[in-house]
Amino acid sequence: MTTQLPAPVAVTPPLPTRRNAELMLLCFAAVITVAALLIVEVNQERGVHWDLASYGLGFLTLFGFAHLAVRRFAPFTDPLLLPVIALLNGLGLVMIHRLDLTDHQGGQHDHPSADQQMLWTLVGVTAFALVVILLKDHRQLARYGYIAGLTGLVLLAIPGLLPSSLSEQNGAKIWIRLPGFSIQPAEFAKILLLIFFCAVLVAKRGLFTSVGKHVMGMTLPRPRDLAPLLTAWVVSVGVMVFEKDLGTSLLFYASFLVVVYLATQRFSWVVIGLLLFAGGSVIAYFLFGHVRVRVQNWLDPFADPEGSGFQMVQALFSFATGGIFGTGLGNGQPDTVPAASTDFIIAAFGEELGLVGLAAILMLYTIVIVRGLRTAIATRDTFGKLLAAGLASTLAIQLFIVVGGVTQLIPLTGLTTPWMSYGGSSLLANYVLLAILARISHAARQPIRTRPRKKSPIAAARTEVIEKV
Template identity: 55%
Template sequence: MSAFRHRPPQAKSRGGVPRNAELLLCVAALALIAFAYLAMTSATGTGFDGESSRTLGVFTVFVLVTHIAVRRWAPAADPVLLPCVVLLNGIGLVLIDRIDRAEMQAARNAGKAIPSSDSSHQLIWTGLGMLLFVAVLILVPDHTKPARYGYTCGLAGLVALLIPALLPSRFSEVNGGKSWILFSGFSIQPGEFAKVLLIIFVAAYLVAHRDLFTIAGKNFLGMTLPRLRDLAPLLGVTFVSVIVLVYEKNLGFSLLVFGTVLAMMYIATGRASWLLIGLGMFSVGAIIAYQLFGHVRVRVQVWRDPFATYYTNGYQISQGLFGMGTGGLAGTGLGSGRPQDVPFSKTDFIISTIGEELGLIGLAAVLALFSILCIRGFSAALTTRDAFGKLLGGGLAFSIGWQLFVVVGGVTKLIPLTGLTTPFMSYGGSSLLANYVILALLIRISADARSAPPPPSRPIPVVPPIADAMTEHVPRKLLPRRR
């Protein structure tokens, strides 16, 4: 009978089965994207032209370079994460190109100047995002490394989040929201990067103060309520969320940050009381904001009845609902609908574009891809061996799923419209770069979780069972006397 010993999981072979499976899935994703380009260009009457082939070729090179980087610096990583993102990103490029062509044709018919191509800009941002993805894999060889800079990340995230609120409107306001930093010919949305930095800070803080959130507290109605001083992080996040909601008019980011932090606190403690307290605090803050600020009331009124203000504030969501209704079950087909009639159909309302041209079936397939991405992210978080990795991976995976819920809920009138973009699909450089950082961290966590830990410096002694131990009879007269 052998003694019980912990047997660590065995690592996958470097460059073996996981990476080959990832390569095959990436090739399949590229084939689907090529078919989508062919269907779209055939429907628009342009055919598979040189611009489409160049875009597809450059994107293919980007994907292969990214795959080689994962094979080199994270050989044991989950082979499903990258192909899911490749397919989502590629479909986004196709849809943005499709709306570009419709806008160019409308400009020609009206005798106006031809607008620049946003799809080419998005392709550039895609390349930069994948380059940043590779840089994160190289610079973060161990997923626990960001924990050393937790407070620095938290401070940097708060500064990045609050800068647009402090800048004059001409340097920060776009379409009524102060969430940008605008330069001459260049713009950036710092909140997208602040999201990642705040998740790292919260994960590091919860690990460092784990006992305060899991042990201390008072029992009330079967729940363990935290002490008032332990509520400081949640109170701080609530305050920052309300500040962003009020001064930057960014309801979406408030929901995203607050929901993600609340989920991470529940993951860390397992206490339902945190969820109830957090939801109560956010509800009180939302009611106060509704009573004091007009732009919050406008969002709620449009959500309740967008057709009452069809020609003003409700026009965007009404057109989005009309488009998804036109798509029906199977959609109008790529290139055969009119998604360009919906304002911001490349950014906030790209879900409406999917619903119109790919129908409910296509939209369900896209949501399934996001579900797979989130589930595999949670799986990596669960299988890693340290608390920080579990919280960081869980927070990153939840942020993607929660952002998608907020976007789809706003477009379908389930919740008030928030102005967030769909990860990896909507047009926008800041969102794409930040989401590729999230993907790199998830792949790093999955690689570390699937790899065997380093062997101990000293061999672990095997203690034989007590039944097999040697015994010896000692006479009573040889034992020491009591004093």
């Protein structure tokens, strides 16, 4: 009797999580941040001291904590997301510190400090780690879609209901000011409303894809299906009118249109949405003075270079001074631009890093956006696809609004550059956004676990007989 050897069993090797690559990239981001800080210190003739090494070590420790949270609770997350954001955050800290030095030399001390931004970075990275740890499955967010939508609308409405002394700054009512503390609720509302949009579109997809009239090659939705679009239009125009916040209004409405198009694949929704927004903008231009000022400064900022157009004129001079390769970190005069550390930090980088450096920064943002869209393609559930695409599209739209406004491509809106501009609300909200995107990325890249198929009693008995023979 011959003994048959057992058939070889194919063992599938575990998929690489790429966490070591993420750690190496975080170290590289810390090196670049410290090198940029060193260049600023040398060009400002402050000398080289060991505090720079401790700064880099603290920066690496902070993001190392976030890396450990990802490694333990979301090991299949895209390895490029966290390091790229860490580099953007680090460069923003360097520029804010550089503006800090200029203010101290000029005897001014009311400029937002890099120490405060570092504190907010600590809070933001901690929030990132907590969301990664506590949010076990991104699909849980769909259950709270209506609660998120209601909360987002309340956060949008609160600044408009408060007195100007508690909510207004630079003409826009977008703040909630408390003793020793202030918050910009629209930064959190954009995430909550996006979750609401995605949850509703997944649950009511048939409503948005229902048959309508065919006009000029497009299938127009039925009138009763336009209620969500009209609601979003009214809310966005209301934010623009009552809170004088053009940036949030445009960001909110554009994100809604993108998600609707991705969910329905019908271009008619986009056309109708753009027509509604254009109509609302024209009406607001003729009814409200602050809208006319923004548009006039966009068309011709040199008409009032010492008044309403001063900020835009100084930003254009900064770009012209920077040229192709820039003046070098610490060698320019970015402090001549008002709000250089918040709304106009792109102009500061454009002066000291030039077109080449600014293009490199935009490429870093492009990496995050593209990886977010790739996550949306790879995700298996519809809600995750819409949410990941919506988060990535929101970043792209916000970046376009910021850079377009600073470079005079579109009217100035007042939004901050994600992860780079000074601002606790913006930094905290964007790290929460990154954590949700990381969670979706983990679910998309995680291998599917299949259970072994159970054999029937007859097949099991037959296998046993064959093995005995």
